[in-house]
Amino acid sequence: MDDVYTEKHQVVYYEVDVSGKLSIPMILNLAILGSTNQSAALGMGNERIHANNVGWVVLQYDMQIDRRPKVDEVINIKTQAVEYNPFFAVRKFWLEGLDGEPLVTINSIFAMIDMQARKMIRIPQVMMDTYQAKRVKHITRIPDPQDITTTTTEPQGTNYHVRFFDIDHNHHVNNAHYFAWMQDPLGADFLKKYETKRVNIKYENEIRYGSEVVSYYKILPSVGGEVITLHQIKVDGQVMTEAEMYWQENQA
Incomplete structure (x- = not known):
């Protein structure tokens, strides 16, 4: 090809x-x-x-x-x-x-x-x-990521401020930064224990310089050794990005 x-x-x-x-x-x-x-x-x-x-x-x-x-x-x-x-x-x-x-x-x-x-x-x-x-x-x-509101448990939220150096040449937040905002709140213990196997992320709206971001997440119960986390990023109550991530226990 x-x-x-x-x-x-x-x-x-x-x-x-x-x-x-x-x-x-x-x-x-x-x-x-x-x-x-x-x-x-x-x-x-x-x-x-x-x-x-x-x-x-x-x-x-x-x-x-x-x-x-x-x-x-x-x-x-x-x-x-x-x-x-x-x-x-x-x-x-x-x-x-x-x-x-x-x-x-x-x-x-x-x-x-x-x-x-x-x-x-x-x-x-x-x-x-x-x-x-x-x-x-x-x-x-x-397919769209699974909606974080479809489960009964309340999501946890962490705040982040959008810095000048988070912005790329298209004048909005570089897409890679969203992953840091989504995964960081999961904590070191979780991130050391589990390995990411699949990510489905959908960008709804642009995030601009100076915004105050809230990154929400839920960890769903493990099924067959696989864990799913749901993520949502909001600015002023508006959904900017949603994602679901699939994890397996780290073997190495």
Whole structure:
């Protein structure tokens, strides 16, 4: 598949967490690095699209983690623009070992916005032609995360302040920061005991500089050794992001 972009990457010390493995936020950062480099190679880099006052925003990720690579490990980052309709685009990402071992698979849905009006616009046809994506009437949807309010227990909340350095070049909070806000309240004991195996995260609204964020979570009862956590991020009572995460007890 010539439309699959691949680049090698060596995991470095500042990309791992206390376990010595590539952190969840950095998994996303490397995935976006791959798509950014592919776009630049095709002449559709940020400089060009931002010159037209437009930019890509992610709406949802569904991430399956088979194994997180360790520090100093060399991996392949792969990505492909799969399909699109006038307003939404589906992109896949893979992290693989050099021997082809599947490490992480991510399905994602993106949209394009007017950078000033912060409103969704039609995706220019020339962009999708460049990526060789398949035009469809209805894109392949990702199921919504489980609603945190569907269980009877009350969610726990932790407050965070959005700093200047949390903002990226699209002028909103970098998507990877949401994972830190969601996972940090679970506490060190939980995060050391359990390994993330799947994440489904949906971005409802942009979070901007100076906002006061409340990160809510629930830990559901373990079933067959698997634990599910539900997450919701709010600003001034408005839901900004929702997620569900699947965990297994750490064996290493």
